[in-house]
Amino acid sequence: MRRLNQHIDKQGELIMKTETSAVDIDRNKGDFFYPEAHVRDAGIGLSERTIHYIADVKDDPAWVREYRLRGLKTFLEKPLPTHWASKDLEAIDFNKIRYYLSPGTEPKRSWEEVPDDIKRTFERLGIPEQERKFLAGVEAQFDSEAVYSNIKKAVGEQGVIFVGSREGLKNYPEIFRKWFGKVIPIADNKFSALNSAVFSGGSFIYVPPGVKVKHPLQAYFRINAENFGQFERTLIIADEGSEVTYMEGCTAPKFNTPTLHSAVVELVALKGAKIQYITVQNWASNVFNLVTKRGLAQENAEVKWIDCNIGSRLTMKYPSVIMKGRKARGEVLSIALANDGQHQDTGAKMIHAADETTSNIISKSISVGKGRATYRGLVHVPKHLKNCKNNTECDALLINATSRTDTYPAITVRGTGNAVQHEASVSQVSTEQIFYMQQRGLTEAQAMSLSVNGFVNDLVRQFPMEYSVELKRLIELEMEGSVG
């Protein structure tokens, strides 16, 4: 026990010395870790050997191994998308990343079976408390394997499947294989190809027809091993007329070398189903967060992404909805906060592929210090569709003279009978507002924080209560030290 403590102290000291950012206060909650005890380690770098290693360890069926190899091939062939994306991507050294790590333990069903040090990690992350708050289930990922997964009995009795992606693949192959990789093909982009090659972890959810899952299902992700990318793969299928909400939050301890997170999330909402997917992303400020998220909405179905990006060094994430059936609906609500050294390159894609489909994008970004927030969007209404509607609103708030914001939408509309509108504005907190609040006894920082929270308030209100509280607190912390 004493040795363990010494180890933490030593590491902690090392981190303190190299930390440069002044506004990392909020992340201290996640800024600790326990000694790594990885039984299975695929080593550093990426080659066919790495893929075979992962496939062997995970005991993949032949088609998955084949799928991984195709992913690797595509990944190696595709260039980095730097012709439109940030040149910062070139800072990722793909040969220095560990692509697979596992504690070597099977997912645990009961809390007692979870190892003590991992338990302590989760305690500090607050998972057991949230459990007590009647969240339907907790799927926590510690490095690449889910070590703890539990679904409330009630949900299980409704026939809802909520397991890790590996379990889903093993135990429910007929549903899993039918949809896996169908919404986001391997070659969608370089990073979806990478994920297809080395994926491990993530959730598999199936909601049977007509079942409305009352409580949000939740998963916590956390990166622990240095230089280790996380490549989780999530697949959610809501069968006809069902409803489900999924929440995902991320915190990560800090490391001094870049870490890569590249997930793929596929949602399938069958006829009349509703899926709501909520993310609060607060990765450490050295993480590259390159995620592909896409939902497929059949007739009368609805896919809604609520996406909040606070952390990471560079996030590139454009949640999409393909509206494939008549009257399908897609929605993206996005909040991004970019502080010093951060680039939040986020947005949305709405692909209308059937009549009477409607989509809505509301994006709010805040740039603080030298932070850069970018909205990148795509709205596509192909020809011979009738009565499709899209509404896009992007608002950006600039806090300091050095802050930066960009908006890059691309809108294609063919034919008559559709209506698309896009609006964006850039503003700042007015000095009058700040002055008014200072007159009433608030400090400048408090006034600024209040204004910023007001700016995002109408979006934050749409979050589940626990998340909106956490989010407001995160924004307050990020705003500290931004003025004066």
Add this chain to the structure above:
Amino acid sequence: MPSVTNHELVKPESILSGPSESREFPDWFCDQQRAAWTEFESLPKPTRKDQAWRFANVGLLDLSPFKYGGTLTEKERATILEQSRGLEEVAGRMIFAGDELIERAVISDQLKKRGVIFQSLERAMVEHADLFRKHFMSQPAKLGSAKFAALHQALVSSGTFLYVPRGVEIELPIEIFHWLNGENTSAFPHLLLVTDELAKVTVIEHFRSVNEDAPGFACGVNDLVAGPGAKVTYVCAQNWADNVIALQMNSTIVDHDASAMSLNLHLGSRYSRFESLSRLIGEGGRSDLLAVAVAKNQQEFDARTLQDHVSPHTASDLLYKNALDDRARTIFGGLIRVEPHAHFTDAYQKVRNLLLSDDSEANSMPGLEILADNVRCTHGATSGQIGEEELFYLRARGIAVPVAQRLIVTGFLDEVVQRLNHPTIAEHLHRLIEEKFAENHG
């Protein structure tokens, strides 16, 4: 006419054979042309993967069929002069056919006395070398067409140079015609307009073809320099024949307290790309960018703009409207960029597409890049169609559907033309728009 034959012999057939060595330009200009040609050849062809060419039908940019404009016969010359009808009253006029200046209506002696220079490019580069060299092709082609700007510089052989000195206001517009004559001919229209402090001028350029169905290629540049407190209005009425491939690159420099207004009307061509760069370099500067496009059949209009706010306390306002019918396509790629320290920028950008058919396609990419705070920047893009209620209202008053549609569309486009605040030019542009609609419903 042996001299004409000789002339044709020395002129290279294809534009891809490079600049002609026989032209009588100053050495420095010839050196620049050769350098530009090398640049043109070394730069890669644009592909759709280039952000600046996203959605564009780059396959149409095959230059191999195009050759230099030949010499006109007397009859052709007479026809062109007769058809060069624009505004009734002008302060000066130049008419170019295939890059050859065929007529010039000089400015008044009074304006000349006050120092106004209105000359062909080839004369200005000799007689006003310093002024000319300072401004000629001085702005980088930032919006994707660096290759075509180089091509233009390598092959330009004539054009207009207009200089308006300090405090001189030219009330009547200056009018310039550019004609494409014959099959697969090319033109490299050039306008360099420099205004000094508090000067005021309006220029309208007409782009037309003699032969209605003849394929052709136009690659033009117009550079406008608005000096401190100057007022510059520029109007482009593009009405090339329907098989013409056209590129036009504009740069507008707006100094402190100056204001520049440009309106581009796009009616003709098969593919027309228009790049407009507005740089606001002094406090109190203002730039208005207006455009109207009526796209029919398989026409494609590709507009790329940059409102570049370099100095604090500057304003820009962009309004582009497209009416699309048949299988036509439009692309709008616009960016408002607020450079670091350009605080108190007030920038606006709006693109509106009116789709009139099921096969038409409108692409909009309104962008913002803001690197300073205390700014007010807004953009909007809409795509829609004629409202049923509007149509019903007119039909209820006994107006037939095609006429009602035309009324609604012209009303929609009129908002832009009215912004010019120049009734004579507005009336002329109106007539051109009406003629284009008449082609369809005639």
